[in-house]
């Protein structure tokens with residue numbers, strides 16, 4: 493399996509090089525040359541597999557430059573850190589299935605891919621006798637999951653940029669209380685988009701990237717998306733009885749990484765009826781799906797802060813496929829976005845979009861109402877991001893269809909919103925209770941690329 497860039501500017505490369513490259517050197521995103529097919533017979537044969545066994549079956553189809561026993565070792569180590577034996581269990585509440593993705597170390601879906609990526613980096617670096625300086629942007633969850641994926645690992649430094657004061661207090665503490673020597677938190681006076689822009693700019697400075705051996709933990713890294721494909725298949729196997737039943741997935745969306753993993757699963761042959769793209773008030777992607785309107789607007793702060801994003805980086809991967817794998821059309825679309833603040837789509841393209849996706853935007857009042865009523869009816873607590881997806885599913889997907897909602901974070905990460913909605917405090921897991929009063933370390937900076945670059949260079953030494 494080889495990987496190519498959405499912008500068409502690199503020779504195809506193998507998996508390990510793709511992991512190390514992160515953002516493609518031509519500014520695009522890496523994708524596999526083709527998607528391996530999974531058949532109904534294969535799906536039925538996978539029903540009895542544990543999560544790590546299934547992960548191996550799927551991931552190994554995209555990786556041919558790592559011996560199977562080594563790949564299995566990386567996968568097994570990654571999922572041994574989860575507190576639930578099923579890793580990502582599925583529960584049924586109020587007519588929808590809930591895919592719980594928050595049983596990892598930092599209580600969000602990011603752990604599923606970032607434990608895998610942290611161990612994969614460690615494996616490749618040991619083999620190549622190299623060091624790595626990870627630079628990432630977070631709206632709250634990627635940062636802590638990435639930090640916990642690589643803290644204390646030999647030969648790795650990690651720099652995580654988050655928008656100052658715009659994450660939940662628990663999310664901030666999950667990052668800044670990790671004071672290992674290789675962990676560096678930077679709080680940017682700005683938005684997540686500012687953080688992501690600066691990270692991309694550092695990667696696009698190829699001399700800097702090479703000199704300081706930069707590595708990516710955001711979903712611009714293909715390994716992130718790949719690891720997330722697994723739980724779509726796992727959930728599908730839990731809620732169906734035969735190899736063909738169509739299932740719809742409701743996905744609370746910000747950077748389009750999670751839902752793109754679902755799209756990959758669909759392209760591989762997993763019977764997915766619809767991918768429901770659920771957004772908060774930052775709804776550029778809902779406007780795109782429903783009206784063909786992909787035009788930039790300002791970012792607003794909401795109760796689901798991890799989804800407070802305008803420019804979803806993985807959208808580029810989807811556009812590559814939507815445009816018939818034509819890198820020239822991708823380049824033209826991003827030139828239009830830069831010049832005009834929008835991308836224009838043809839009617840044929842929008843028909844293709846609506847074949848796979850539908851979308852709903854859920855505002856904060858509806859989010860609180862959904863957390864409150866769901867709790868009242870079932871006793872089950874939703875975090876605000878999950879609530880956006882559940883609300884969208886209840887509104888948009890037929891009640892007699894198989895509906896899986898991705899529960900992307902534990903409610904205790906957003907305790908204030910949950911208490912406001914239900915009138916009761918969310919139970920606090922020991923991992924969160926332990927954060928209170930711990931020493932913290934974090935550098936607060938302006939959204940100034942030169943200053944961030946200087947800080948990274950000075951810290952690496």
Ligand SMILES: Cc1ncc(COP(=O)(O)O)c(C=O)c1O
Pocket residue numbers: 600601632633634711744745746747748749750751798799877878900901
């Ligand atoms: C809790 C939570 N839900 C949903 C999302 C949105 O996921 P994605 O950015 O992959 O679309 C995020 C951020 O990524 C998140 O942290």
Ligand SMILES: N[C@@H](CCOP(=O)(O)O)C(=O)O
Pocket residue numbers: 629630631632633634635709710711712746747749798799805
């Ligand atoms: N919501 C994310 C934003 C970054 O997304 P990523 O999937 O590209 O890492 C976060 O929690 O940081």
